[in-house]
Amino acid sequence: MIKKPFFGLKKPELKYCLESFPFEDIPASREAILFLKKLNGKSEEKLLKVGDNVKTGQKIKAFPDSPEYVISPVTGKISSIFPYTDALGQAYEGIKIESDRNDDWDDQFTGEATLETAIDFLEFAPGKFSFRKFSDVTKKVDTIIINGMDVDLGITVNQEIVRTNSSRIKEGIDFLKKITGVSNFIIAVPENLSKEANRTGATVKTVSATFPDALPEMIIKNTLGKVVPAGQKPEDIGVAVISAESTAAVGEAFATGKVPVIKALSVVGKNGKVINVKARIGTPIGDILSKYNVAPEENDRIILGGPMMGTATYSKDLPIEPNTEAITVQSESDSAQVSDYPCISCGECVRICPVRIPVNFLCRFAEFGFYEDAERYDLNSCIECGLCAYVCTARRPLLQYIKLAKHELELIKLSEAVNE
């Protein structure tokens, strides 16, 4: 945890980690756990049952009328199916696969480079990039930004991929050009990687090493000069942001004809030591931590993601998901402890907010359930970087209030849509 500097007149600056940490391979685990999103109101009819055999790279669907699917990272047998609910209340079907330690590749994926194939097979690839946004004819994407930076602090996954695997990224860009028809590619990297980024053939733009400049919205603003309007997504202004890892995964999939199942991630220990690893999707967190002798104590936190934007999880048995960028282990003394103190309007959050939200007012409304008022105070401009809660003198859980307000408003809108 980085403390406030003694001379506190200047805003605190959080710097990204720019060092190089080579990838280490984690052997496949005995089991893999996958979470398949359940859509509300869909039939309960299941296409899966315990005991089914699956092959590596096989597409697994649970419900006939849902487009959601997962890709099996191992070959083996489904040993259990269980319900799972994430922190925001989204229901999932948990699928546990017992691996038989041999890789028998499934041959459904043909490697034919079309957008349909990408939507059909690569949505569960490392990075979990959704290709569906390219098929929306009303929103024409004309620029693709490849994020060679890691969004959160302490993570070096995408940087390491740009450093060591620029040829795969180049292949990925070529395939993306082919399947999307977009010709304008920009790669955003920190200064020290511009040489490697040049080899990918995309236009190189450098981003500063200060958090939160690697967030998609900030990259779009700093490199293109465009602003994503509040409440909209980058696609709405014709920009798609894809991580370097996802780009490399696209390249690998179409070049080798196999859906990539290996996820790169940073493991950040309690002492701040970073290890970059490559593990199969679905590997339980505990298996990776025990390999590096990182043992969380009582009341420690295991954070999926980085310290500013990650989610603290409750069990070591949960798996690596395709969008898990890092596992950060934090001891209790290093973790932020929130309080329910009222806001004292010191203004630290307002001054540090990268999108200039009046956080002090917004969070008062959000705290007491005035979500529509919160929306008037620029709730939807929030890019969820977490800096406001990082500097809060009263230690209020500001980002949590913001996320709560966004979530509740979404529910209100959903129920209004149903009632109409």
Place this chain on the structure above:
Amino acid sequence: MNNDKKLAVSSAPHWHDGSRISVRNINIAVAALPALFVGISIFGMPALRVITLSIGCAMIAELVINIIARKKISIDDGSAALSGLLIGMLLPASVPWWLVVIGAFVAIIIGKQVFGGIGANPLNPTLIGFAIIMISWKGHMDFDEAFLNYDLGFYMAYPLAALKHFGTAATAKYNLMDLFIGKQSGGIGAVCGLGLLIGGIYLIVRGFIRWEISISFLVGIFITAFLFNIANPEKYAFPLFHLLTGNVMLGAFFLATDDTTSPVNFIPMLIFGLGCGIITVLIRCLGLYYDGVVFAILLMNLINPLVDKIRPKAIGKVVENA
């Protein structure tokens, strides 16, 4: 489920920069110490009596309200103690004990707790407490009456009263350097401009108060006093005299900068500070009271929510009908 260690679950972010309200308040109290030491060394033990009584009463008032309202005990955040300290610093050393008690209780209960406690008060609690006893017991709060029987080795007339009654001619009796180091009649913690300046710079450098408010407060006083002085040099004193007398330094660094009652955006902070400065001099030159700092800050506290609406547009904000 199993014998695993229990993990803590929380929402992002998982880091914090380590700041907290109690640290903030303790630092502000520490920054007030240089001026306070000078005040106590000038006025002696009666001054220490006022300060300790006022801090104690403020904390007791907070505790009593906490218990009556069945709220979490909040005296450990230091804000009640700080309010008590600042009231003590505004008072003359000779003030009777019951006035200190009333001031501290009024400050905490009417100034802060009736609105819902810390963060909810629209007006600076310290100033509410002080203003109410100042208006209600004029005799005790008049520095010339208070120090009638004192002789501390310097000219004992309250500078602002002298200015009001005798015009600029009265200022000749004061040495500016003496005023700056605290050799003047006034509130216990308000007399030593040098000590307050040191404390204020410490707070600004540490980031506990905003330079925008303090500097614009002083600039507002300087400009307004300068204009009055040009218009009528016989009647209105020169700006430096205004800056070094009364509660100006205390107000600029410790009272106007109170978190809850001051704006948070850049331009509103400048407006707020300038407004405090201008109203202070207006009250001093045209008003009934000798010193206008307290009322100026209270008045500007009232428009704080309004000026704080002047803020930069959030990035990505869609303005309708524009």
